Amino acid sequence: MAYSYKVEQAIRAAAVLHKDQLRKGDMPFPYVTHLVSVAMIVSDYTEDEDVITAALLHDTLEDTDYTAEELQEDFGGAVRDMVEALSEPQREVTGSKVHWKKQKSAYAEQLSKAPDGSLMIAAADKIHNMRAIVEDYFEDHAKFVANFGGKLDERIIAYQSIADVLNERLENAILEEFNQVFTEYKNFIIDVKKTREEF
Numbered sequence: 309m310a311y312s313y314k315v316e317q318a319i320r321a322a323a324v325l326h327k328d329q330l331r332k333g334d335m336p337f338p339y340v341t342h343l344v345s346v347a348m349i350v351s352d353y354t355e356d357e358d359v360i361t362a363a364l365l366h367d368t369l370e371d372t373d374y375t376a377e378e379l380q381e382d383f384g385g386a387v388r389d390m391v392e393a394l395s396e397p398q399r400e401v402t403g404s405k406v407h408w409k410k411q412k413s414a415y416a417e418q419l420s421k422a423p424d425g426s427l428m429i430a431a432a433d434k435i436h437n438m439r440a441i442v443e444d445y446f447e448d449h450a451k452f453v454a455n456f457g458g459k460l461d462e463r464i465i466a467y468q469s470i471a472d473v474l475n476e477r478l479e480n481a482i483l484e485e486f487n488q489v490f491t492e493y494k495n496f497i498i499d500v501k502k503t504r505e506e507f
Contacts, residue, residue: 412466
C-alpha cells in the first residue's frame with residue numbers, strides 16, 4: 309500500500325467510525341478489516357493516494373454518522389465524490405428500507421456515472437466480499453448452507469449488473485481479477501444450490 313500521512317489518517321478514521329461494527333460470518337472480525345483489505349487490493353493496481361483513502365472510507369457515509377461535509381473537510385472533494393458514488397441507497401423517499409435487489413440495481417446505476425477511482429474501489433470491494441463468502445462456505449459447509457440468506461439467483465443477477473458496468477467503464481488491470489473472482493463466485497453459487505437440494 310502507498311503509505312502516506314493522509315492514508316494513515318484514513319485508517320484511523322475508519323477504525324474509529326466503524327469501531328462497534330463487525331463483519332458478517334462465523335468469525336465476527338472488526339469491520340475495519342474489510343476496509344483495509346479493500347484498500348490493499350486497490351493499492352495493487354494504483355498508487356493514487358485519494359483512491360486508497362476513499363477505499364478505506366468507502367462505507368463511512370452509508371454505515372456511520374459521518375457526513376459528506378465532514379468527509380470533504382477532512383479528506384478533500386475527490387475522496388468525497390468517490391465515497392458518495394459508492395454509497396448504496398438505504399431508504400426510499402417514503403422512508404421505508406430499500407429492498408436488497410433494488411439497492412444493488414440502484415448501486416449499479418450510480419457506478420455508471422461514478423469517478424474512475426470509485427470503479428476500482430467497487431471492484432476491490434466485490435472481490436473481497438465474494439472471496440470472504442466462499443471462505444466462510446468452505447470453513448463450515450453445512451452451517452453456511454443452512455444460514456445463507458437471500459435467493460441465490462438474485463445474488464448473481466445483482467452482481468452481474470455491477471459486473472456489466474465495471475466491464476463497460478473500467479480500464480484497469482483490477483478488472484481481470486474481478487472477472488476471475490466473479491466467475492469463481494458464480495460456480496460457488498451453483499455448488500451451494502446443489503448442496504441445498506441435498507439437504
